[in-house]
Amino acid sequence: MDHLGAFLGHFHPVLVHLPIGILLLLGALELAGLLSRARAFAWLPALTGGQRTLILALGACSSIIVAALGWLLAHGGDYDSALVHRHQLLGICAACACLAALAVHRWGSLYALALASSLALVVMAGHAGGKITHGSDYLTSRMPPALARVLGIAPPPEARKAAVGFERAVVFADAVGPILRDRCASCHGPAKGNGGLRLDSWELLSKGGKHGPVIKPGDLAASPLVLRIDLPSDAKEHMPPRGKPQLSDDELTVLEWWVGAGAPRDGAVAGLDLPPIVAGILEERLGGEATPPPDRAATLAQAARVAGELGIIVRPLSPVGPWIEVNARPAGRAFGDRELGLLAPVAPAIRWLDLGGTSVTDDGLAALAAMHGLERLHLDQTRIADPGLVRLSSLRQMEYLNLRGTAVTDAGMGALRALPRLRSLYLWQTAVTPAASRALGEALVDKRRIARWKSEQAELGRRIGAERFEGNTGESLNLDTKPAEAAAAGPASPPKVN
Numbered sequence: 001m002d003h004l005g006a007f008l009g010h011f012h013p014v015l016v017h018l019p020i021g022i023l024l025l026l027g028a029l030e031l032a033g034l035l036s037r038a039r040a041f042a043w044l045p046a047l048t049g050g051q052r053t054l055i056l057a058l059g060a061c062s063s064i065i066v067a068a069l070g071w072l073l074a075h076g077g078d079y080d081s082a083l084v085h086r087h088q089l090l091g092i093c094a095a096c097a098c099l100a101a102l103a104v105h106r107w108g109s110l111y112a113l114a115l116a117s118s119l120a121l122v123v124m125a126g127h128a129g130g131k132i133t134h135g136s137d138y139l140t141s142r143m144p145p146a147l148a149r150v151l152g153i154a155p156p157p158e159a160r161k162a163a164v165g166f167e168r169a170v171v172f173a174d175a176v177g178p179i180l181r182d183r184c185a186s187c188h189g190p191a192k193g194n195g196g197l198r199l200d201s202w203e204l205l206s207k208g209g210k211h212g213p214v215i216k217p218g219d220l221a222a223s224p225l226v227l228r229i230d231l232p233s234d235a236k237e238h239m240p241p242r243g244k245p246q247l248s249d250d251e252l253t254v255l256e257w258w259v260g261a262g263a264p265r266d267g268a269v270a271g272l273d274l275p276p277i278v279a280g281i282l283e284e285r286l287g288g289e290a291t292p293p294p295d296r297a298a299t300l301a302q303a304a305r306v307a308g309e310l311g312i313i314v315r316p317l318s319p320v321g322p323w324i325e326v327n328a329r330p331a332g333r334a335f336g337d338r339e340l341g342l343l344a345p346v347a348p349a350i351r352w353l354d355l356g357g358t359s360v361t362d363d364g365l366a367a368l369a370a371m372h373g374l375e376r377l378h379l380d381q382t383r384i385a386d387p388g389l390v391r392l393s394s395l396r397q398m399e400y401l402n403l404r405g406t407a408v409t410d411a412g413m414g415a416l417r418a419l420p421r422l423r424s425l426y427l428w429q430t431a432v433t434p435a436a437s438r439a440l441g442e443a444l445v446d447k448r449r450i451a452r453w454k455s456e457q458a459e460l461g462r463r464i465g466a467e468r469f470e471g472n473t474g475e476s477l478n479l480d481t482k483p484a485e486a487a488a489a490g491p492a493s494p495p496k497v498n
């Protein structure tokens with residue numbers, strides 16, 4: 001019986017348009033009838049009593065059937081109960097008003113009142129139903145922000161995302177909420193509250209689900225919200241369920257940081273002590289003032305001029321794109337802070353910069369702040385020391401840094417924590433100790449991410465193992481090795497990357 005109910009219930013969203021159409025058509029015909037009394041509209045038709053009764057009877061019957069189907073659907077589905085109650089109430093009232101109109105259709109003004117109220121109720125019930133299936137902000141979510149302001153409606157989340165930027169972003173509203181909205185709210189949101197859990201606002205999240213709170217601030221191991229995402233993707237409890245869009249690594253890294261950091265709600269992201277990885281991800285997701293990439297032709301023309309003037313090598317990094325490599329090493333000590341300053345016109349296009357063996361100083365490195373795209377930097381055998389490293393902290397794309405043979409010390413390593421992508425650091429012939437270098441590495445690399453990838457790798461290994469086919473026709477059968485042992489050894493170990 002349950003199955004039949006669920007089957008029939010699914011017809012509600014389709015058939016619901018039938019009484020709506022019938023009632024709207026009736027309203028339009030009655031209006032035409034009224035207008036036809038005026039001479040100018042005498043050509044419009046007016047309904048006869050019989051036609052009116054027939055249409056009303058069809059409308060009333062279909063609205064009762066549809067209400068019954070809706071009841072079946074509400075019983076079988078996992079919908080937000082408050083929205084469903086409202087929709088149900090309005091739907092039933094609309095059906096009753098329709099019946100009332102049928103009952104009083106011979107009394108002009110009573111009939112007009114009943115018909116007008118059933119039309120109004122149909123519109124309201126339809127809107128409430130739309131909210132259930134499409135979310136409460138369905139109509140306004142794509143509204144142009146200017147119109148939303150005029151109407152006093154909160155700007156749609158996308159508009160807010162674009163508007164804030166890293167510097168002004170608020171922790172939950174801008175950094176964490178959008179991830180949950182994108183990945184979870186289709187099932188834990190206004191339309192459905194699966195597992196009794198809604199994740200589309202901080203208040204609802206903190207209420208928890210059927211089995212209680214879903215986060216324990218500061219304790220990842222006791223927070224089902226992240227534990228469930230971390231489960232192997234084929235586990236039954238894994239979220240989002242298998243086959244649905246999954247979180248990216250970056251999104252999960254942000255969520256885990258957030259729960260681990262005590263699940264803060266208010267306050268500026270930029271004001272928190274973010275681990276470098278998280279800072280890098282959030283800067284990218286929230287965006288600062290995005291600068292358009294430089295123009296290739298203009299850059300190369302400037303580059304040729306600068307190269308000739310300073311006696312250095314400037315080369316494009318690829319046959320397309322504006323990115324260039326600047327090598328000042330051939331100019332040697334003749335290249336100093338003044339010359340570095342002259343690179344300003346091409347600064348945004350520099351990806352690789354070799355200042356090795358030049359006479360640049362700590363102060364001169366201020367010119368690097370304009371080189372946002374810098375990925376590789378050689379400062380080996382220059383006079384720079386710890387104060388110069390502080391000047392590098394805005395170079396968020398930096399992956400490679402060579403400080404060989406400079407005066408940097410352990411004290412300067414702290415400044416390098418601001419470089420989330422730094423993976424190769426050369427410190428030979430400096431005073432930096434192995435311990436300080438290791439400590440920097442620990443801060444820059446996210447161990448949880450590595451652990452997660454390792455477990456994904458193991459899971460893939462198991463899947464590959466399960467698909468492996470061995471056809472044994474007997475000729476290679478060696479009775480000394482037990483096949484079970486060989487199989488248990490699992491897939492070949494992954495290649496070592498050095």
Ligand code: HEC
Nearest residue numbers: 183184187194195197209210211212214224225239240244
């Ligand atoms: C495709 C639908 C779907 C999506 C998307 C989804 N979930 Fe779920 N979720 C469910 C269902 C169904 C349940 C209830 C069954 C269960 O407990 O496994 C559930 C239950 C849960 C529970 C347990 C609640 C409780 O107290 O029992 C948590 C926690 C959870 N989900 C977290 C998430 C998170 C976090 C996301 C987004 C990253 C997410 N879910 C995305 C369908 C979904």
